[in-house]
Amino acid sequence: MIRTAAIFLGLTALILSDTASAQKGVPGEWAQTKSGIYKVGDYNAELSRLCRQGIFRQRKLLRLSIGYLGDKGYGITGIAQQGYNLYDPTGASEPNRTYHFYSQGYSNCRVYVAVTPPPRQPQQ
Numbered sequence: 001m002i003r004t005a006a007i008f009l010g011l012t013a014l015i016l017s018d019t020a021s022a023q024k025g026v027p028g029e030w031a032q033t034k035s036g037i038y039k040v041g042d043y044n045a046e047l048s049r050l051c052r053q054g055i056f057r058q059r060k061l062l063r064l065s066i067g068y069l070g071d072k073g074y075g076i077t078g079i080a081q082q083g084y085n086l087y088d089p090t091g092a093s094e095p096n097r098t099y100h101f102y103s104q105g106y107s108n109c110r111v112y113v114a115v116t117p118p119p120r121q122p123q124q
Contacts, residue, residue, distance in 0.1 A: 031066050036073025040066065040100045041114030050092060051101060051109035058101055059087045066100070077102045081116060 050056035057080075064079040077100040080086035082093050093099065100112040 033066065033068055034070040035068065036070050037068045037075055037077055037100075037102055037110075038073050038112070040068075040077060041098070041112035044111050044113050047092060047099070047111035047113065048109055050090070051104055051111050052107055054105070055090060056092055056099075056111065057087050057104050059085050061104060075102060077112070078104060 047056050058078045059080070062076065062078045063085045065076050066079065067076050068074055078085075080099045080101065081097065082088070082095055086093060086099065096116045098114045098116045100114065102110045102112070
């Protein structure tokens with residue numbers, strides 16, 4: 001209970017901090033964008049429901065994340081995939097998909113799904 005409250009307070013402080021401090025980044029931040037969170041992928045109602053139940057989630061909260069600094073959809077999402085930081089005991093995930101978690105652990109958890117881009121080829 002205390003740990004959950006501490007995580008909530010930490011995330012709330014992160015989300016409510018001003019843009020200047022958000023631009024400094026957080027540990028595990030992969031990227032920042034001025035786009036809204038909703039543009040990262042397609043909202044998935046079923047996976048969001050499973051996330052709210054704690055059945056579909058990141059193993060380690062915000063191990064890898066994206067910060068959203070736009071006027072709409074300001075916040076942070078954690079990233080997971082099959083084989084990387086994903087807890088999925090029901091097998092709801094699909095290969096070649098990246099799952100973005102907003103507000104994991106809370107009743108408003110949303111999961112956005114994006115096609116995983118192919119690895120970059122080395123420049124020749």
